[in-house]
Amino acid sequence: MxxxxxxxxxxxxxxxxKLCTQYCxxxxxxxxxxxxxxxxxxxxxxxxxxxxRCKGCAQCVWVCDNMAKHNAIKMEMIDQIGDQALTENITYxxxxxxxxxxxxxxxxx
Ligand code: SF4
Ligand code: SF4
Numbered sequence: 001m002x003x004x005x006x007x008x009x010x011x012x013x014x015x016x017x018k019l020c021t022q023y024c025x026x027x028x029x030x031x032x033x034x035x036x037x038x039x040x041x042x043x044x045x046x047x048x049x050x051x052x053r054c055k056g057c058a059q060c061v062w063v064c065d066n067m068a069k070h071n072a073i074k075m076e077m078i079d080q081i082g083d084q085a086l087t088e089n090i091t092y093x094x095x096x097x098x099x100x101x102x103x104x105x106x107x108x109x
Contacts, residue, residue, distance in 0.1 A: 004054040011072035013037030016044035
């Protein structure tokens with residue numbers, strides 16, 4: 001088992017700054033769900049981590065704590081996160097190395 005980033009939806013959706021999404025070095029790992037806040041009766045959406053792509057570098061934790069000052073991201077053991085976002089249906093365009101995240105799904109690893 002290993003540590004991955006986990007974002008507290010309620011803390012994130014209170015401000016929804018999206019800052020961490022610009023700093024994760026792994027493509028398509030921190031994503032943004034416009035409806036995440038609505039599901040909990042909050043005004044904004046929230047960022048979430050596709051745990052199967054997270055490399056555990058904790059850069060997003062530093063960004064959220066020190067730049068955004070929101071403290072919404074914690075490193076947690078991957079098997080301790082109940083509702084995980086996983087990437088499935090990733091497609092690669094021909095002659096293009098960038099991955100396109102089609103439908104992130106939530107599930108148990
Ligand atoms: S930096 Fe923190 S508050 Fe801002 S979007 Fe990321 S997790 Fe949410
Ligand atoms: S721990 Fe690193 S790889 Fe994982 S979501 Fe945060 S910045 Fe991205």
